[in-house]
Amino acid sequence: MPSFEITPDEQTGLAKALYDALDPLASAIRSRQTGLPADRMWEADPIEVTLSVLAAWKVVDAEVKRLTAQAAATAGSYGASYEQMGAVWGITRQGARKKWPEAVSRPAPAAAGRSALALFGGTAELVQAPSGEWSWAGVGADGASAGTGDGARCATAEEAAAHAGAFLKEHALDTAGPS
Structure with missing residues (x-):
């Protein structure tokens, strides 16, 4: 897995961008707390100003966590x-599962699904295995038969249908007549 570390220049740029984004938020928080206009924020008591900045970082932290979960x-x-x-x-699989419990959906055990396909004068049956993978077996209009080979499976019903459809098209009877 590639490293996602950033260079010192990238870190400096990121810090500047974050401070630039934080300043209006900290000013707005401070203004609401004191009733002073946002442009006079830095004239207030230094402890109150720095607590406003800390409050703004808390808001940013919560938003980053929300956006991280979304990602x-x-x-x-x-x-x-x-x-x-x-x-x-930089955490374990278990740590990621705990941090983002809804990020990876666990498919319910699939009941074997079946679907029929009739194209180009032939038919095919699509079958879903309990594992969720799909296979197909078909008979073309010309009588040829084929399907997924031993162990060959398709990830989706659409993929199985595409393979079956291609087979059925290849084994269609030529009804166009002489050219």
């Missing part, structure tokens, strides 16, 4: 595992 959920929706997310975050 983890997005990664999980694309198929990233807790192991991968943990590696990126």
